[in-house]
Amino acid sequence: MTTTESSPPVIEARGLTKSFGDVQALSDLSLSVNAGQVVGLLGPNGAGKTTAIKMMTTLTTLDEGSAAVSGFDVTTRPNEVRQLIGLAGQSAAVDEKLTARENLELFGRLYKIPRHERRRRVEDLIEQFDMAEFADRPAGTYSGGERRRLDVVAALIANPLALFLDEPTTGLDPRSRADLWDAISMLAAQGTAIVLTTQYLEEADRLADDILIIDHGKVVASGTPETLKRQLNRDVLEVRVATEDDVATVLSVIGEIDGVAADVAGRRVGIPVGDGASRSLELLRAIQDGGVAITDFQLRRPTLDDVFLVLTGSLAVDTEEGAA
Ligand SMILES: Nc1ncnc2c1ncn2[C@@H]1O[C@H](COP(=O)(O)OP(=O)(O)OP(=O)(O)O)[C@@H](O)[C@H]1O
């Protein structure tokens, strides 16, 4: 841990609000990120994620609210802010005609890193992020994943205190995504304050200390991944039985216990059990005692997908397997 409770946040935004004509792109978004923390902005297409990032990184003006990095206000001290942050946006800043090495060198110059140090920094990053294989080819020839890696690494050149990553892993294959996750975790562990946007629930769950779920420009829920999941408090015990009669028996047995409303699909009965495994055991025993042969059962825990679905009414694009 690199921070104490009392140290001021590295990134602080209050009441960020922005509209484009009739479109309210963002409304009253507040967040604060300490050194070593990752805050995730999670939302579907058009939710306002990029707008928020642009406001915090001086790329677009604020209609209302304020944002600051290390105490420097984005509106009144944009130059200082730019020197302190790294940004990997959705529309990449790299030059297609230049190689990765040349691009990184150029970014280093923009950040006024002294030549000697710059060389070393570029080589370190290329090695650390496993880019040697393509570092001397023009960026225009890169695969999607190679390109994305260069975008993110370019944001790291000046060792920024605050890092903004706008959908860093969109379009990457699972392995490249996992690599980038490791890299992001490592940067946070080294003390970088990170704001990350994503449409991948799994990604927010895995990386973010705090998550803001946004939809149509509004924050619809926020908290740690655990809190968000707990808010839902909806473990479901799914019991499968052999016959229609068994379904009826199951319903009457659990109805006698405390009148919970079960959800029936064919010969499967879904029973909300709050967040208790012991409750499931109790129910299973009662069902068996009622003379029903259970052919299968499982306890389904809520995922961030469930939270997201309940809150926004739309299913996120993530269907990735692999989260354990
Ligand atoms: N320059 C602009 N002019 C007009 N409308 C804009 C502009 N920029 C953003 N918007 C609108 O504001 C809303 C939020 O857009 P934004 O790019 O912030 O969403 P997003 O969450 O980043 O979406 P995505 O996941 O697709 O990148 C959208 O309705 C978008 O069409």
Ligand SMILES: [Mg+2]
């Ligand atoms: Mg966006």
